[in-house]
Amino acid sequence: MAEATLRTLPLDKARVLHWLQRYGVYAGVAALLVVNTVITPYFLTVENFRTQAVQVAPVIIVALGMALVIGTEGVDLSVGAVMALAASVTALYLGYGLLPALLAVALFAAGVGLAGGALVAFVGVQPIVATLALMVGGRGLALVLLPQLKDLRNPALASLGSGDLLGFPYLILIAAALALLLGFVMRRTTFGRQLLAIGDSRPAAQLAGLPVRRVLITVYVVSALLAAVAGVLATARLQASDPTSLGNLMELSAITAVVVGGTPLTGGRVNIAGTVAGAVLIQLLTATLIKHDLPPSWTQIAQAIVIVAAVYAARGRGKR
Amino acid sequence: MTTASIEPPQDTHPVGPARHERLSALVQQHGALAVLLIVSLVASLSFDSFATGDNISNMATSSAFLAIVALGMTFVIITGGVDLSVGSLFALGGVLAAWGSRHGTLVALLLPLAVCGLIGVVNGLLIARSRLAPFIVTLAAMLGARGLMLALTDEGADTYLIGKGSFLAELGQGTTLGLGNPVWITLALFVAGAVVLRRTRFGQHVYAVGGNEDAAALMGAPVARTKILVYALSGLLAGLAGALNAAWLASGVTILGSGMELDAISAVVIGGTLLTGGLGYVSGSLVGVLLLKVIQNVINQIGSLDSSYQQVVSGAFLAVVVIAQTWLGRRRQLM
Amino acid sequence: MAPPAEVLAVRGLSKTFPGVRALDDVDLTLHAGEVHALIGENGAGKSTLIKLLTGVYRPDAGEVVFQGRTVSFGTPLEAQKAGISTIYQEVNLIPLLSVARNLFLGREPRNRFGVLDMARMNREAEETLGTYGVRVDVRRPLRTLGVGAQQMVALARAVATDARIVIMDEPTSSLEPREVETLFAVIRRLRDAGIAVVYVSHRLDELYAVCSTVTVLRDGRRVHHGRLADLDRLSLVSTMLGRELGEVRAEGLTKFTGDHGAADAEPVLAATELTVPHKLHGVSLTVRPGEVVGLGGLLGSGRTETAKAVAGALPLRSGTVTVAGVPLRTGSTPAALRAGVSLLPEDRKSEGIVPGLSVRENIALAVLPRLSRFGLVSESRVDSIVDTFIERLRIKASSPHQKVGELSGGNQQKVLLARWLAMNPKVLLLDEPTRGIDVGAKAEVQKLVDELAADGLGVLLISSDLEELIEGSDRVVVLKDGSVVGELAGDDVTEEKLMRTIAGDGPARDTVKEAVVDG
DSSP states (O other): OTTOOOOOSOHHHHHHHHHHHHHHHHHHHHHHHHHHHHHSTTOSOHHHHHHHHHHHHHHHHHHHHHHHHHHTTOOOTTHHHHHHHHHHHHHHHGGGOHHHHHHHHHHHHHHHHHHHHHIIIIIOOOHHHHHHHHHHHHHHHHHHHOOSOEEOOOHHHHHHHHOEETTEEHHHHHHHHHHHHHHHHHHHBHHHHHHHHHHHOHHHHHHTTOOHHHHHHHHHHHHHHHHHHHHHHHHHHHTEEOTTTTTTTHHHHHHHHHHHTTOOTTSSOOOHHHHHHHHHHHHHHHHHHHHTTOOHHHHHHHHHHHHHHHHHHHHHHHOO | OOOOOBOOHHHHSTTSHHHHHHHHHHHHHHHHHHHHHHHHHHHHHHOTTTTSHHHHHHHHHHHHHHHHHHHHHHHHHHTTOOOTTHHHHHHHHHHHHHHHGGGOHHHHHHHHHHHHHHHHHHHHHHHHTSOOOHHHHHHHHHHHHHHHHHHHTTTTTOOOBOOTTSHHHHHHHOEETTEEHHHHHHHHHHHHHHHHHHHSHHHHHHHHHHHOHHHHHHTTOOHHHHHHHHHHHHHHHHHHHHHHHHHHHTBOOTTTTTTHHHHHHHHHHHTTOOTTSSOOOHHHHHHHHHHHHHHHHHHHHHOSSOTTHHHHHHHHHHHHHHHHHHHHHHHHHHO | OOOOOEEEEEEEEEEEETTEEEEEEEEEEEETTOEEEEEOOTTSSHHHHHHHHTTSSOOSEEEEEETTEEEOOSSHHHHHHHTEEEEOSSOOSOTTSBHHHHHHTTSOOBOTTSSBOHHHHHHHHHHHHHTTTBOSOTTSBGGGSOHHHHHHHHHHHHHHTTOSEEEEESTTTTOOHHHHHHHHHHHHHHHHTTOEEEEEOSOHHHHHHHOSEEEEEETTEEEEEEEGGGSOHHHHHHHHHTOOTGGGGSOOOSSOOSOOSOTTSOOSEEEEEEEETTTEEEEEEEEOTTOEEEEEOOTTSSHHHHHHHHTTOSOOSEEEEEETTEEOOTTOHHHHHHHTEEEEOSOIIIIIOOTTSBHHHHHHTTTGGGGEETTEEOHHHHHHHHHHHHHHTTOOOSSTTSBGGGSOHHHHHHHHHHHHHTTOOSEEEEESTTTTOOHHHHHHHHHHHHHHHHTTOEEEEEOSOHHHHHHHOSEEEEEETTEEEEEEEGGGOOHHHHHHHHHSOTTOOHHHHHHHHHO
C-alpha cells in the first residue's frame, strides 16, 4: 500500500503540463520577441536590446540568489533591503576608494545573510519570517546610514555602471558571468548537490549526514551577497545612492522570475537558465506594455496574473 | 470497577513543565504590554511633550488605521497564513472611498469594502481551494491591487478629495469625548473581533485550523470556508482602514500603505500571536500597534535621531520576538 | 440472555493499490460491548482495514453493514458522524486550544445571544472528564496535559458524539503504566455501555487484559478470528508471523548462508545502556566484525529506535556507543558516519531516498565530499563508484540519470545500500532492508548482506520477517517494550525459541498484570 502513487492524470494533459512547466518560460520569451518584432516599432535594434538587458541585469542577479534559497524550500524577502543597504554603504565608504567600499558592502551583506541563515538553520524560524525581520531592519539601517538620496561622483563607480567591453555593458557581462558561475556551482559542486538534497528531503539529507545547517547558512549569505552586487551596480548606473527606493519590491520581482522560470517553491530543484529566462520574460512583458502606452498599473496587474498562473501551473509538480 | 484517575502532570513533577508553561504563556500574552508600559513610562519621564493630551490623542488616531489592518491580520495569522496584500488594499480602499464620495456617503463606504473584500475572497479561494502558498498569492494580490489603484488614479496623478462637512469627513476627522472618531471605531471593532474570536464557533474554527488543520477537519471544522472567511475579513478591514484614513486626510492619497503589511505583521507577532498559527490574541495586536507607534513617537521626540531608526528597532524587535517564540515552542515540544 | 446486537458486519472487503493487494476478502463482525483485538505485523492490512472502515479509502469490493444498513463513507468525518470514531496514537486534537474547547469543538453550548456559553462549557467539560478520571483545569491548553489525559479527552469527545464503535490504533504506545490502567478501566466502561471497541496493539499483555475476541491479519488476509481466550500467546505470535510450529525446523528458504564472524574478536560496535524517554530503557548490544546480529521483537518494541540511536539520529538521554573501541559523540549523524556507522532507514521513502535526484546523485550523496577537491565534484570518480555499485548490486534503472522516485522499491533500496556501501562503513545498520520489495530483489539483498559480513563488516539486521532474521543472523537480540529481553546464539537461533522469547513474559509490565486480575 506504500506503493500507491498518484499517476492517474490523463497522459496527454500530464504531458502538456510537463512541457509547459519545463519550456513554458522559453516559449513565452520567444512569443514576446516575435510579437514585438511585428507590432513594436524599433524593437529589433541593438540599442533597444541593450536597454532591456541593462534594466533586467540587477533582477537576474538577485533572482539567482533567490533561486538557491527557494531550492532549499525557503524564501528571502530581505534582498531589496540588502540592495538599499549596499547603496548606503557604497556612498559611505566611497571616499576611501571603490575597492574598500565594495569590501565594506560585502561585509554588511554577509552579515545580513549570516543573520538570516542562522535564524533559519539554528533557531528554526520559518524563512519568510526571519527574512521579513531582516527586510524591515535592513531597510531601516540603510536609511539610518544614509537618510536621503546622495549623488556619487566617482569615475571608477561611474564606469562600472555605464562602461562596456566590446559593446557589452559591464552590467550585462557581470550578470551573465554570475549566472554561468551559479549554473556551474549547482551542476558541479558538492554544495550544489547537497543544497538540492536538503531542499528535496530534509530528513533524508540529515540521515545521510549532510551538513544541513552549513549549507542553509551559505545559501542565505550567497543570496545577500548577490543582492549586494545588484545594489552596487544599480547605484553605479544611477551614479547616486538612493536607499529610500532602491530595491523596493525587488523581492517580488526576484521570486516571480524564479517561479516563472520553473523552480518549484517546494524546493529540491533549481533552474538557473529558467530563472534568467523568467526575469527576461517579465522585463519584456513590462517593456511591451510600456511601449504600447499601457500605464504601469497594467504591468503590475499583468505581473500579478503571471505569478499566480506560474504557481498554479507548478502546483502539481511539488506534491508528493 | 477501579476508579483510577489521571492527575494533571504538575502533581507528578511539581516544578516541571506546568510552571514553565504558565510562565511562557504569560510572557507570550502579556510581554508586549509590559514593554509598552515600561517604554511609555520612561518616555513620559524623559520628554515633557510625551504624556500630553495632544500627543496621546495624535498617537491614538494615527494608530487606529494600522490597528484595524492588524485586526484582520491577526485572524489570518492565527489560521497559520499571512496576508501581504493589506498595504495595497489599504491604499486602494482610500482611493475608492474618495472617488466614491462624489456619489454619496453610502457609495463611499460600501465601494471600498466590497472591492477589498472581494479581493480577499479571491485570495482565500486560491489559498483554500487551489492550495497555493498564502505568501505568494497575497504577494500577487498586493501587486494587482496596487495596479488597480494606480489605474483608477491615472497612475497616481489624480487625487480625489472628500468634501468638507460630509458625513464621511465627519467620520474621519470629528472627535467624540476628546478622541478622534476613528479611535472609537477601532475600539469597537477590536471588542467585536475579540468576541468573534473567543466566543463564536467561527472563532473556534479559526484557532482549530491554525492549531492542527488535519485534526480540525476530522473534528468537523469547515477548513476551507474558515480560510476563505479570514482572508475576506482581512481584505474588508484593510479596505475599511483605508477608507477611514482617506476620510481623516480628506483625500485618497495614493502613496500610502506601502510597507504597511510588514508593520501589521510585526504588530501582530509582537502582540503574542504565533506565526505558526493556532494561538493569538486580538488585544495583543492592539498592544503591538501601540508599541510600534510609541517607539516611533519616542524616536521623533529624540529629534537628533532619524525616523528610519524606527524600522531598525521594529526589525530587531520582530527578530527577538520570533526567536523567543521559536525557543519557547521548542522547549514545549521537548517536554 | 439474548446475544448482543450486531453493530458492524464487514463482508469480503478488498483493496488493491498499484502492485499491492493490501486487503483481500476480509470479514469482520462486531457486537455491542465487544472489545475486539485487531492484530498483524506491518503490511498485514490493519491500517488499510481501519481506513476503509472510517472513509479514508473506498473499498474495491465487499460491503460494510453498520447498524443494519450498508454504508459507504466518503470522509472520516462522515464515519464519525455516523458513529465510528477513531482514536489515533498521535492524538488528533488541537494542542493549543483549551481542553474544554477541544471537547466541545463544533457543538459548543451557546447562550441566547448566539455567543459561546463558556461557564456552561467549562462546567460540563469538567463533569464529563471527571467520569473518565481526568481531573484537570479544563481552561488550560490541551497540550499541557499528559498524553494519557489527552487520549481520554479524545475518547470522551468520541463517546460524547454518540460513537457506537471506537477504534483505538495503538493507544498505549506513549502511555505510562498508570495511564494504561485508566485507559483499560474506561474501555471496560465503554464495553458495559454497549459500545464496540476495536483495539489495535502489539503488546500481547494488553490484548489479553482487555480484549475478548481477535482477528489476525497477515498479508492482507484474515488468517484467524475467534475468542482470544482460545488462543495462547505462542499460537497467537505464530499465527501473526505466519509460521507453523512444525514448519519451524524445515529447510531455510532465504539466501543466507552459514555463520560468520569470529566469536573472540573485539566488537566493532558496542552500545551500552541506550536510554530514550518512552522508547528505550537501557538497551545494550555488541556487534563483532563479520557478524550479523539480528534485532528481534514486535513492532514498537524499540528496534528502529535502537538503530537510530546508534546512528546518531535520535538524541539519547543516556548511554554510550563505541565504534571499534572509540567512543562516539551520540546524537550526531555526521559523527556516526565519520566513525563508520551507516543506517539504512526503515522509512525508505521519507527518510532514505531523495526522490527528485537521480540514481547517480543519490548513490553519491553521502560520499560526495570524499569525491571532491575544493568542493568541486570529480565526475569521473563519481561515475566510477556509481557504475561499480549499479553493476555490483544489479540496480535496474534506465540510466544513472533516472530519478530515484521513479524506480521500484527494490531498486530504491539497492540505491540506498549503494549509498552506504560507498562510505566504506565498519558497521551497517539495516532496518527492514527487504520490506516492500519483490522476491527477486529480496534474495539479492539477502545475499549481499551475507557477502558484506563475509568481508568483515559488522551488520545489525532488523526484520519483521522471522525467517530472514533467523537465517541471516548469527545472533539475535530480542527487544520488548524498549528493553532487551533475551539473546539467542548458536543453535538457539530458531524460530520457535525466538517466538517464545517474543511472546514470553520477560520483564512484562506489572501494572498490566494487575489490570488483568482487576478485569
